[in-house]
Amino acid sequence: MTPQQALPLRIILLGAGRVANQLGAALVQAAHQVSYVWSRTPASAAALVVHLPGTQVLPDLNLAALPPADVYLVAVPDAAIPEVLAQAQFPAGALVAHTSGTVPLTVFKEVPGIRGGVFYPLQTFSMGRNVNWRTVPLCIEATDAEAEATLLALAGTLSEQAQRVATPQRQAIHVAAVFACNFTNHLLGISHALLQEQQLPLTLLAPLLHETVEKALAFPPFTVQTGPAARHDAPTLARHRTALATYPNWLELYNKLTASIQLQQAKPGLNIEEASEL
Template structure:
């Protein structure tokens, strides 16, 4: 099985590294900027790089994975020429199969790895859930065979369910990371070392995997400790954006407690 990679950003970078490690042949890497494609393919020889979406003029791949921005999917798909019978799949958690409706020829699908990717940080693909959808049974089977080369957690997931999963992932990953950044900023303003919070963060996450998080919620909002809450709000008077976050999350915790 041969793969083509469309894109050169974070997801594309980790897909290329993951496929190489898994022994999957990469036939072609595309980027709008040829030098970016060359840089991505530079670790190994023999990979065709291109800034053209006419893949009929490149070594043939069985599956083309589109790791491009969500808003660019329809435009890029409409410009692609792929070999007959090839599968073209995007890697988005929110976009439907219909985002690739402009594709001429080929079957379409979704190959969505549920992970946060940064070029600087290596990931372990075997533990990353890969969510799949195909326009045909044949496309799904091809994507499933490819995904199983990378991961032990491969799931067939239709568009509406995938959108719900992506929404949950934003809360679990993006918002959590942002709040950790807020916490670090507060410490830095007070000239305190950020590593003081690391054991607390680790314990919080480990506990959240062992128990339903709402059932092990702690802190002043959960206890109804309004004097501490007011003291915190006073400290946040010079940080209005963080004060608003504090008030909204405190209210959410209190609302959840009342439902229990």
């Protein structure tokens, strides 16, 4: 990191969605200056800067040159990243980093004259719900050592888990995260709906959920698989399928997950827990 980029840094944030909202607040809390926010939806940028002291809305990317900054963070949907990079007139030598889990570092090859990087926070973000950034893994990658050092230093002011992660590993992390987070949340949505039918709260499952996650973090998850699919409990499986008969999509998902568990269980070398009432 050069003397001109000593902490704290000047940041321009391109994007005003869920990631940008959380990231902007975290950057300000860490004493960085978020000088401008741009969004494809100007109203979103205007709403965000209200919560960021001293920050202005950047009305247009089609300027002769964007205002100067130490780091330009591109926090837009993955599909929009190439378009934003092509549209923005970055100053020569600018350090530009996207926040995507899947877009490769090579996306910056199409934008000559800048230094590219990745600043990927491994977390799920929702409007109105704050996260503890000190615990959020930040995956860093850059096209040169100086850019990487700057991004690692910036990440270190937000999180205790900032680390270099190359594109193939980051993309694998993202796939794993979709299974762990997005798919799990969908399954919890199904659980919620089934419980609501009986006027029961989802919180009833809280102890079970906590134990499931804690156990999965303590042991290889496949080795502690429980439930009727793992036990090949045909009567229970049949009752569940009957209960799901009016929900064909959920029944199909139940059958596929059951088959996947049993297929995984059949692989040699796995020590699946056999004694489980669940």
